[in-house]
Amino acid sequence: MAKVLGVAVDGSDIAQAAFNYAIDSLYKPGDTVVVIHVAEYNISIPAVGSSDVEKLCQEMKRRDDEIGSLTATYTQVLREKGISGKTLRPTGGKPGEVIVKTCKEEDITHIVMGTRGLGAFQRAFLGSVSQFVLNHTSIPVTIIPKKA
Helix, strand or coil, rough: CCCEEEECCCHHHHHHHHHHHHHHHCCCCCEEEEEEECCCCCCCCCCCCCCHHHHHHHHHHHHHHHHHHHHHHHHHHHHHHHCCCEECCCCCCCCCHCCCCCCCCCCCEEEEEEEECCCHHHHHCCHHHHHHHHHHCCCCCCEEECCC
16 A cells, blocks of 8 residues: 655754655655655844845845755655655644644655754753654654764
8 A cells, every 4th residue: 555655854964864764764666755844944033124124035035045955855856766756845833733734734644754862851942843743643653863
């Protein structure tokens, strides 16, 4: 039975490892791969002045170009390998929430993602996207650990 594999990516080395694992170890002919990149712009907004607005627009454009380049790279790999799939850039919430929502909307049957390798203290303050997804979805979740 064909699967719909989801791979959550963020441009990090561990996200690349998750993508590679999904393609090399889980993907079977006939499956579909959905690459999910929840775009976070993380741009500080200064006090509004005409030059500040221009700088903000430039920074938004720069970040959007980076995200477009990242997603285009994954799309190209899927094409080169002859794998049916697509790359999505959903927005509208915290990454974990958006990934879970996208899994439902795209009928993803298995999600693969990396982990930042946060300690308990950091996780308590920053949260863990992989932990959130693991706890809020009913599909199998494969988490690729950060290398020591």
